[in-house]
Amino acid sequence: MIKYPTTKKTYRKPRINQSNRGMGLEKLIDETNAYYIEHGKALIHKKPTPVQIVNVDYPRREMAKITEAYFRKPSTTDYNGVYKGLYIDFDVKETKHKTSYALKNIHDHQIRHLRGVKAHGGVAFILLKVETLNTVFLLPFERIETYLKRAEKGRKSMTIAEIEKEGYPIQESVSPRLDYLSAVDRYLKDMNKR
């Protein structure tokens, strides 16, 4: 076996941890958002990771190098934008669990934020990938609210059957990769019927 020389290591990835679990799905969504922008369908972006910058060096003029910074706690969700004149706001989750999804995975700041979005007339939801079904569901926030209320006194999770009942399944495809706005359309149609 030929031993190739190791290349100089210039990039070190952060270790995989709980919060990185959604990366595959996030990539699908980023590509979908790029497709939406390119095709003039919507303008939805992932927000940059909030970082507290402590030290910046200027090794050259016009070149700023951040040498000390820390991850900050976000106060909002990861994605927002505009679609058909509507304010769209959501976060992305994944679960490998076979029978249920623990609601503690939707963090307090995300709940507060999505509740506010809903109150101000925006469209608020979670995109949840259920690995065992290999399906991403759009879960409207006000339906999650019902289960958050139940969680105060009882069961702290949604069963997979409840997710299938309350959510809008999204098919993966080639282009766009994950057409979640088609699920938004179905959801809005149902809302208007009520």
Add this chain to the structure above:
Amino acid sequence: MIKYPTTKKTYRKPRINQSNRGMGLEKLIDETNAYYIEHGKALIHKKPTPVQIVNVDYPRREMAKITEAYFRKPSTTDYNGVYKGLYIDFDVKETKHKTSYALKNIHDHQIRHLRGVKAHGGVAFILLKVETLNTVFLLPFERIETYLKRAEKGRKSMTIAEIEKEGYPIQESVSPRLDYLSAVDRYLKDMNKR
């Protein structure tokens, strides 16, 4: 005179450069946004500065220290959110110039983005502080478009008189500090009249 011991320097501010010039105004707007959220009036946030993270150290478990990162070019504006069911999107500018505002200060990616916001039914504008008048104006993006078109063949700036004519002045006050949503209301009222 008593000489107090100097405290340990743990935080070093980046040098003041061109892009920091709007900081005073940005602080006013951040405080205003906090007021809006607290009073349930709107949900508008400044987006985090986009940073390309190259290296992260973990001196302790549960403690991530970014040791190498670079500023990335943003592809959107700095502020967005939801107000009365409307998608709101804007950037913040300042000028010390006495007679005009050079349109090259509104960058191409900001123009592209605000144009998209408008096309998708959002509310797109610039908050421009004219230092010599000590006044912040809300400049609706489609009015700026008129002058961008003129700039293709002629004058590359808006005169202060044009800014006063096209813009909605915003009074600074104690609470909220800079009630720009009142200018959004005036603008929307004018739009409905047309």
